[in-house]
Amino acid sequence: MGRIGEKFRQLREKGEKALVAYIVAGDPSLEITKEIILGFKDAGVDIIELGVPFSDPTADGPVIQVASGRALEQGTDLVSILDMVESVNKSADIPIVLFGYYNPIFAYGNKRFAQRARASGVDGILVVDLPPEESRELRKYTDQADIGFISLLAPTTSSERIRKISEEATGFLYYVSITGVTGTKKPRVSDIRDEMKRVRRITEMPVVVGFGISTPGQAGEIAPYADGIVVGSAFVHMIEEHAGDSNMVNIVSDYAKEIKTAIHKGRNL
Amino acid sequence: MKTQLPDREGHFGVFGGRYAAETLMPAIIELEEAYKEIKKDKTFAKEYASYLRDYSGRETPLYFAERLTEKLGGAKIYLKREDLNHTGSHKINNTLGQALLARRMGKRKIIAETGAGQHGVATATVAALFGMECKIFMGREDIERQSPNVFRMKILGAEVVPVISGTDTLKDAMNEAMRYWVSHVKDTYYVIGTTAGPHPYPVMVRNFQSVIGREVKRQILKKEGRLPDVLIACIGGGSNAMGLFYPFRNDVDVVMTGVEAGGRGIATGMHAASIAEGKVGVLHGNKTYLLQDEKGQVRDTCSIAAGLDYPGVGPEHSYLHSIGRAGYVTVDDREATDAFLFLSEYEGIIPAMESAHAVAYAMKLAPTMSREKVIVINLSGRGDKDAGIIAEKLEVK
Numbered sequence: 001m002g003r004i005g006e007k008f009r010q011l012r013e014k015g016e017k018a019l020v021a022y023i024v025a026g027d028p029s030l031e032i033t034k035e036i037i038l039g040f041k042d043a044g045v046d047i048i049e050l051g052v053p054f055s056d057p058t059a060d061g062p063v064i065q066v067a068s069g070r071a072l073e074q075g076t077d078l079v080s081i082l083d084m085v086e087s088v089n090k091s092a093d094i095p096i097v098l099f100g101y102y103n104p105i106f107a108y109g110n111k112r113f114a115q116r117a118r119a120s121g122v123d124g125i126l127v128v129d130l131p132p133e134e135s136r137e138l139r140k141y142t143d144q145a146d147i148g149f150i151s152l153l154a155p156t157t158s159s160e161r162i163r164k165i166s167e168e169a170t171g172f173l174y175y176v177s178i179t180g181v182t183g184t185k186k187p188r189v190s191d192i193r194d195e196m197k198r199v200r201r202i203t204e205m206p207v208v209v210g211f212g213i214s215t216p217g218q219a220g221e222i223a224p225y226a227d228g229i230v231v232g233s234a235f236v237h238m239i240e241e242h243a244g245d246s247n248m249v250n251i252v253s254d255y256a257k258e259i260k261t262a263i264h265k266g267r268n269l
Numbered sequence: 270m271k272t273q274l275p276d277r278e279g280h281f282g283v284f285g286g287r288y289a290a291e292t293l294m295p296a297i298i299e300l301e302e303a304y305k306e307i308k309k310d311k312t313f314a315k316e317y318a319s320y321l322r323d324y325s326g327r328e329t330p331l332y333f334a335e336r337l338t339e340k341l342g343g344a345k346i347y348l349k350r351e352d353l354n355h356t357g358s359h360k361i362n363n364t365l366g367q368a369l370l371a372r373r374m375g376k377r378k379i380i381a382e383t384g385a386g387q388h389g390v391a392t393a394t395v396a397a398l399f400g401m402e403c404k405i406f407m408g409r410e411d412i413e414r415q416s417p418n419v420f421r422m423k424i425l426g427a428e429v430v431p432v433i434s435g436t437d438t439l440k441d442a443m444n445e446a447m448r449y450w451v452s453h454v455k456d457t458y459y460v461i462g463t464t465a466g467p468h469p470y471p472v473m474v475r476n477f478q479s480v481i482g483r484e485v486k487r488q489i490l491k492k493e494g495r496l497p498d499v500l501i502a503c504i505g506g507g508s509n510a511m512g513l514f515y516p517f518r519n520d521v522d523v524v525m526t527g528v529e530a531g532g533r534g535i536a537t538g539m540h541a542a543s544i545a546e547g548k549v550g551v552l553h554g555n556k557t558y559l560l561q562d563e564k565g566q567v568r569d570t571c572s573i574a575a576g577l578d579y580p581g582v583g584p585e586h587s588y589l590h591s592i593g594r595a596g597y598v599t600v601d602d603r604e605a606t607d608a609f610l611f612l613s614e615y616e617g618i619i620p621a622m623e624s625a626h627a628v629a630y631a632m633k634l635a636p637t638m639s640r641e642k643v644i645v646i647n648l649s650g651r652g653d654k655d656a657g658i659i660a661e662k663l664e665v666k
Contacts, residue, residue: 055566056440056552058447059290065434077564102288102551107565129288129551133278152291156454161295176292180452 003095004123004148004171007046008206008227018046018228019219019260020208022099023235024067025050026076028243030084036239039253041094044260049126049230052081052100059128061183063233067240078108082120089121097124097150097171105138114141124148124171132168143170155179155195159202166203173205174230177222178212183233187212189221196225216262223263231259274588279468279555282591285584287467289554293447296454297554301469303374308476313369320365321480324398325355327362329481331488331645336615344498344638346631348618348648349485351509358621358650359481359509360391364460366477368395371458378402378453381460382446384411384439384505385576385623386418387650388462393427403427406446409437411575417654436569439505439579443553463506464583467554471583478512485645486516493643499524499634502647503626504597505541505576507583509649514595525594526634527586528626530572531601539571543582544590544597550581557584573602573658574622576650604629606662609652621650622658 011018021040025033037048053068053076060068085096098117105113105127117125125147130138132151139149148171153162156179166173175195177187192209199207209222210230219229235252242248279285289297307313321327330350338346351359364381371379379401383389389405396403405422409431412419422429430449435441443461450459464471464478482500489497500517502510504527514525532540540546543558550559552567560568560580572578589595600608605622608629613619620628627646635644652659 055435056444058444058553059292059451061448072566103559103561103567104565106551107548107561107563128290129554131287131289131291131294133294134286134288154290154292154295156295157291158295165291179292179454181448184452 002123002146004047007095008172011046017223017226017263018208019044019256019263020047020049020210020228020230021045021235021256022049022051022230022232023239024053024064024071025081025084026053026071026074027067027239028070029074030076030080034084034088035249036252037088038092039249040256041092043253043256045256046228047095047097049097049099050081052078052098052104054101054104057101059181061181061233063183063237067236078104082116085122086120095123097126098122099126100128102127102130110138111141114145114147117147118145122147124150126150126174132165150174152176153199159198162199162202166205169205173203173207175199175207175209176211177209180211182211185212192222193225216258219259220262220265229263275468275472279472281585281588284557284587285468285471285555287554288551288556289467292451293454297467303370304469304473307370307373317366317369321362325361325365326353327480328484329353331485331492334616337612340615341632341635343635343640344642344644346635347489347643347645349481349513349645351481351647351649352620352651356391356394358387358391359478359512360388360462361394362480362512363462363474363477363508364391364395367460368399368401372399374458376456376458378457379460380404380406380446380449380457381462382406382439382442383462384442384578385574385621386411386415386422386654387576390418390421392460393422393425396427397425404430406430406432406442406449408432408439408442411438414658415575415654438575440567463508464511464585465506465553465555465581471555471585474508475511475515475585478508479515481509481512481647482514482516485513489645496520496523497643497645499526499644501526501528501627501631501644503528503577503623503649504582504586505579505623507586509647511583511585513647518594524596526630527595527597528630529597529599530574530577530626531599532571534601535599540599541570541572541578541580542599543580544586545599552581555584557581557587573605574626576623577626598630600626600629606659608632609659619652620648621652622655624649
């Protein structure tokens with residue numbers, strides 16, 4: 001199953017949990033996005049989730065909405081993102097998942113996208129508005145290209161539906177820890193503990209938890225119950241705040257390091 | 270056309286469907302189940318019909334516009350007077366149905382998006398009627414240009430939430446309503462106002478609105494002894510048009526024409542004509558014709574009519590267009606404004622700026638048809654809310 005599967009296998013062997021870091025591609029520019037990815041890798045980030053900006057990000061909170069707007073103003077598009085991913089893959093070995101909405105992919109062409117993404121070394125995709133009911137038209141091509149189809153689970157998802165989704169998903173599952181949009185509410189640890197028990201009974205696939213996790217403390221508390229933690233809006237917000245600083249990449253990577261350390265400490269709780 | 274559409278997953282041919290995040294899917298499925306139940310339920314049908322009759326004042330008249338007909342010198346023109354509904358537009362047909370459904374589902378809080386404010390007012394109204402909490406999402410630009418409706422919603426006890434993102438219009442209001450719904454999905458019902466959104470909204474809204482076409486059919490047979498030659502309705506998301514067209518879908522001799530907003534002119538690129546100028550894409554839970562750039566980013570739209578200022582269109586319209594059963598044309602801001610004034614002056618009926626688009630197309634079409642022919646225009650709403658815009662345009666003091 002490629003680099004994603006290999007990553008989780010290694011982590012499980014060591015009894016460790018993944019840090020998945022989300023940033024918006026092209027905010028503030030694709031050159032800097034590349035630097036951040038390389039910085040993340042050195043900081044111990046396990047998987048990169050690269051937001052593909054869309055004009056109408058209905059699952060995202062204000063932080064990622066404005067970051068997507070900035071990226072689009074820079075002229076960021078699917079092709080330039082894939083070029084950047086290809087260039088990252090020449091200098092570093094870290095699994096990369098594209099996270100976005102369906103329309104930019106559909107407009108580019110599903111088949112063409114799958115081929116191009118494969119050639120660039122994309123490991124997986126998470127298309128927010130493509131539930132299993134509608135995913136066949138894209139997966140027809142991405143499955144063939146061996147690109148993981150990462151699926152969301154929500155607190156409201158029934159056990160029957162979790163079974164169906166996990167049977168069809170490839171790569172890993174992404175448990176949305178709050179009923180809400182990205183980077184808004186704070187998840188309750190006890191809820192996540194119970195929910196992850198429910199998910200675990202149904203599937204053995206790796207499950208990461210995200211939406212609303214922003215601090216090392218939260219990450220450390222939640223990590224024991226999952227295979228990994230996703231942090232997004234917190235990084236995106238830092239990038240916005242330090243956009244002009246020459247050491248922005250270091251600041252963001254240092255924060256990733258802190259979170260990774262907290263996850264590591266929390267693992268045996 | 271005899272096959273039952275949409276299919277079980279909500280597809281009209283390649284259009285429609287359920288392109289929604291997993292955070293919403295369980296709520297959408299719950300809604301679909303509940304809707305299936307009430308569709309079979311005679312008590313619900315009775316209750317709904319009684320509210321349409323006693324609360325909204327249905328049936329609405331089918332009015333022969335004699336002076337308009339004479340002035341244009343061609344086909345006979347009838348107006349389906351949806352503007353005479355309680356709250357002043359066809360939107361109440363749908364909000365009554367959905368609020369009754371929400372009540373069945375035990376949801377006490379309802380939310381809605383609105384462009385012109387007609388759907389917002391109709392939702393705020395039913396919230397007051399059934400004692401529900403109500404939040405209306407409305408783009409900042411629309412709040413400014415449709416202020417009379419904003420006051421009405423507030424008087425009715427709704428909270429109007431200004432949306433400041435994108436172009437501050439209907440699309441952005443819908444984005445924000447969806448985000449709010451995701452965050453409050455357990456106790457909140459989202460009343461979508463048009464035949465768009467994820468399945469089952471397009472089919473549900475169509476069915477609630479199709480009372481319009483069913484009445485027209487009955488009324489025109491009584492008045493003319495035959496079906497009309499042409500049906501005309503304006504299209505934003507397309508709920509009033511779908512409501513008029515649907516009962517006539519198998520009457521193949523009846524021409525059905527939807528009128529999209531041409532804004533400042535198709536050539537300027539500043540319009541909201543999704544079918545005329547869009548490509549197939551995915552937004553707000555369904556696949557449909559969408560105004561977008563070559564990268565798949567949704568384009569800004571522009572129309573004098575806030576209710577038509579939307580980059581997508583209901584998926585069933587995309588389907589009717591693709592099979593050629595309905596035709597779609599555009600009317601620009603200037604033509605709509607002229608029609609607004611024309612109908613006001615010759616018939617004493619001030620149409621909503623949205624409905625004025627349908628009138629404008631009829632004004633072009635009628636003179637080309639013979640006097641025996643019959644046109645029915647869906648006069649979907651009244652235009653009090655637009656008096657300010659027109660006054661500004663004409664510098665009426």
